Amino acid sequence: MAKVLATKKTERAGVNAFKSIMEAAGHIVQEIDGGNDYGEDCYLSFTELGRRTGDLAAVQIKSGVKYRRAVGYAIPCRDHIEDWTKSRIPVLGIVYDPEMRACYWVNLTEYLRRELSKGKRPKSVPVNEEAILEGEGVDDLTKALRQYISETMGEGGKSYRGVRGAINKAIDERKHRGEQHFASAPIGGHPIPVFEAEADFLERHPNFLPRLFTILVYLIMIVTHAAMLPGLYEAAGIKYGDFMRVSWLANYYGLIWFLLMIGRKDSHRSRAAILRYSAYVVMCSGWYVAMGRYLSPPPWPVSADFELSYLAAIPQVTKLAVILIGGHYLTLEFSRRRRIAKVRELRAETRED
Structure with missing residues (x-):
């Protein structure tokens, strides 16, 4: 029988916990297929009095005690800063602590845009342990996200300014060329026959x-x-x-x-x-x-x-x-x-x- 990895169980527990909490509050959670996960796990569509409001947020869910810090939690962001700041809808960060069986939230887009405007490029986004997604915490999240959407709708375009902008533009162009190179490779990439026997054994x-x-x-x-x-x-x-x-x-x-x-x-x-x-x-x-x-x-x-x-x-x-x-x-x-x-x-x- 196939073995279910413990990490997979923890990931699913986080998604299920968030989905259960938000759907119990009447909102709509639509999961993203794992093969199309590029920094978001699902979409959250807000409702009011049983009707959709049109406000939408992407959600990144991290599950496990490894995201715990001495005070609060943290979500790594090094590989997704551009995705989350350029997004035309806010990206919500959720940390699920399996020992506490609780979810904690943060507006990833808001925090990263604010830090980038100060000339900083953080490696992770802190999550306050007071921002627990239970009881009134669900209402707090809903109000904060909907207000942020109404204030920032349409923001997120990327511009290259100054020396740092020139460097970032060169990096982005190089990444794009690399993606095109790998896209032109055959399915599965180029084989290496010398190590096929060793790979089979391992x-x-x-x-x-x-x-x-x-x-x-x-x-x-x-x-x-x-x-x-x-x-x-x-x-x-x-x-x-x-x-x-x-x-x-x-x-x-x-x-x-x-x-x-x-x-x-x-x-x-x-x-x-x-x-x-x-x-x-x-x-x-x-x-x-x-x-x-x-x-x-x-x-x-x-x-x-x-x-x-x-x-x-x-x-x-x-x-x-x-x-x-x-x-x-x-x-x-x-x-x-x-x-x-x-x-x-x-x-x-x-x-x-």
Whole structure:
């Protein structure tokens, strides 16, 4: 049987949640076929007293906790700035949080036009966590979008002005030529016969390369740590006694494990990468000290000042990492619980009304 990806379920949950909310309020939601999705997922047609008003908005729906920020949410816009600002109808941004089971909204066109007029080119559009699409929030969205449509109908034409305009025009023309080049290619693109067998194997075993890479990484880390242990133990003897050597080694390996463990579990990619790279820096520095002292003759001279500083710093860095990083993630957890409490409170008020 075919497997339904979790990401697909989350995407559909966001579309279904938005559609259910707006249709319950009497408005009309028309989905766009996935093959024709170029930055919008559906169209929203507003109604009043059972009649269509003629006001129309395109809707971009993002589903998942990855769009959550420390305060509110954010919708990436780097690839769609031109589409959303040139649009003759406003583009509404929706973020669906599956843990909160709530939708949050923002007028993408309004925000991006305002930022571009200031000479800024944002990478994402912030979404206020107060702009929840429940109860009175639906009326707030309807009033705001209809008022914006009445004030800006017909805007969105693109012009090239000044040096920046000349650069943007050259970029747009180059993109257009590239699109024409790919459009003239045969169906499916140009084949590469040399790698057809390899491509067939990887299609049959899609997890082969990721698993192979993971196994190689673990093997390298195990062998590296085993080779480092004698040298680190000898180096630690410069500053510490027998018992403290063991304590220092526990701090060293514990710090690496702590950073890698959190980096692996954190769903925020950039933050997880920083933690993993920090662990690699600590690991490589230890390897530099260990191999330079343990091997005879040493492959490279190890500075005595660096060695002493490194030995003294590891226990302190371990303590700070546990306190600061642990405190940061504890703060994020409290923020998540605060969001849940706020959503529950708003829903309770809506039910009472």
